[in-house]
Amino acid sequence: MTYEPPPPCTRPTIYFVGVTTQKSSIMKVFPRWAEILGIEAEIRGYDAVPNAPAEAYRTIVQHLRDDPLAMGALVTTHKINLLLATRDLIDELDPYARVCGEVSCLSKRDGRLIGHAKDPITSAAAWRAFVPRDHWLGGGEVLCLGAGGSAVAISVSVPEFERPGDRPRVIHFVNRSAPRLDHLRAVNDGIDTDIEFTYRVNADPAVNDEIMAGLPPGSLVINATGMGKDSPGSPLTDAGVFPDRGLVWELNYRGELAFLQQARRQAEARGLTIEDGWIYFVHGWSAVVSEVFGVELTPELFAEFDRAASALRPS
Ligand SMILES: NC(=O)c1ccc[n+]([C@@H]2O[C@H](COP(=O)([O-])OP(=O)(O)OC[C@H]3O[C@@H](n4cnc5c(N)ncnc54)[C@H](OP(=O)(O)O)[C@@H]3O)[C@@H](O)[C@H]2O)c1
Known part of the structure; x- marks a missing residue:
């Protein structure tokens, strides 16, 4: 090109x-x-x-x-x-x-x-539009698949939420390669926050399934990889099980959106709240x-x- x-x-x-x-x-x-x-x-x-x-x-x-x-x-x-x-x-x-x-x-x-x-402001506004107030008093965590620009924005804005119940205790970031995670870690090291961040390099969807399986009920799983729009597929396999009463956020609203479809198939059985990128x-x-x-x-x-x-x- x-x-x-x-x-x-x-x-x-x-x-x-x-x-x-x-x-x-x-x-x-x-x-x-x-x-x-x-x-x-x-x-x-x-x-x-x-x-x-x-x-x-x-x-x-x-x-x-x-x-x-x-x-x-x-x-x-x-x-x-x-x-x-x-x-x-x-x-x-x-x-x-x-x-x-x-x-x-x-x-x-x-x-x-x-x-x-603008993303720290606009991702925070979008987050607040579907994550219930005081949701994190229930103990859920956040798994963010992808550590690019949107993940950085989320990790910068969520610590600024004033109410303790609006801030998750832990945000886990997974990215298929190390450089973006290193950048994200450097940004987060400069933030004064009570949120714990974890970082993991992984490109295998089956391993992402395992990481997701370890989340407590009420956790939020975010697809910030662009997979399903910018590239085909999903960062999870079809066998991945979303957290019980979990929240699911696909950052895109167009494309094949395989991750969103995976969540929708489990919406009723797992009691999921699903948000796309609109x-x-x-x-x-x-x-x-x-x-x-x-x-x-x-x-x-x-x-x-x-x-x-x-x-x-x-x-
Ligand atoms: N609805 C909206 O208005 C809105 C707003 C913002 C963003 N978005 C969408 O959200 C997506 C992410 O945006 P962005 O700006 O954060 O993009 P980005 O900066 O390109 O970040 C995407 C990240 O995902 C990683 N990744 C790709 N496949 C992966 C996989 N299988 N497992 C783990 N990590 C993987 C990439 O890794 P590498 O570092 O190895 O490349 C990259 O770090 C884009 O599709 C964008 O269009 C939508």
Whole structure:
């Protein structure tokens, strides 16, 4: 795959830097949100394979910096790699971007290119939308499969939840290779928290089944690997058994979503609460669109965005 610079923008444009961007609901949702905001703007996708060469990230960030009508971008999947490859092209990082070592949003202010990490805020909002208040007083733990950008965001934001019952006692992270776990551990070592973090390198779904089997009732299992959307399959086998009365969070809402299907097959028998990535999607995009176009995301505006997006949600 070669990475060509996008053609010059002809009107204010927000970019979506991802893997299969044309398939995202945002392509239908953004024009409706632009109407709500009363702005003339378009959205363009920029696709790169996961772990793309640095050239892919430099091409899009140089374009964002140099084209006056390129207003900013939402970055998914490439949040860490993009920052590693383009740090010298970005004028300023917000505090979460500095702590997490990732950018999920690029915006411009007074000609300066600013990198933001919105996921700690938006993943926390999505978490709160389905994890009941004081859930962790029941003693469950969290197993997060995948230790990429979203896992970092979750591990940074959950310790900030004020009520002790809203914070799990333990979060286990499993990743198929070591570097992301090392990065995550370095980020978490800088956090003052009562949550215990564990880290394990593993790429074998049968071993993930075993790890899941050791969780107490009421635990939360997260698929933050991208498997089922960015790559085929699930990090679990079909024989994996979800925790009794557990919570299950698939971070994606589109794709074959094998992990989500595995959970759904056990929903009744195990008393599971299952959440996909839709609310996370709406929170993530509303935060970035409001940042890029310089509008305040009030609860009323979020509710309007949510209604408009839900009407366009694929069945
Ligand atoms: N709904 C939403 O709005 C929303 C928001 C954020 C993210 N997401 C989705 O959530 C997924 C994760 O996002 P991200 O930004 O965290 O991606 P990411 O930075 O690419 O992280 C994915 C991580 O999963 C690891 N992994 C892949 N297969 C694995 C396996 N079988 N077992 C264990 N670890 C495995 C990868 O390991 P390596 O380090 O070895 O590559 C990588 O560290 C993406 O599909 C993204 O689209 C959705």
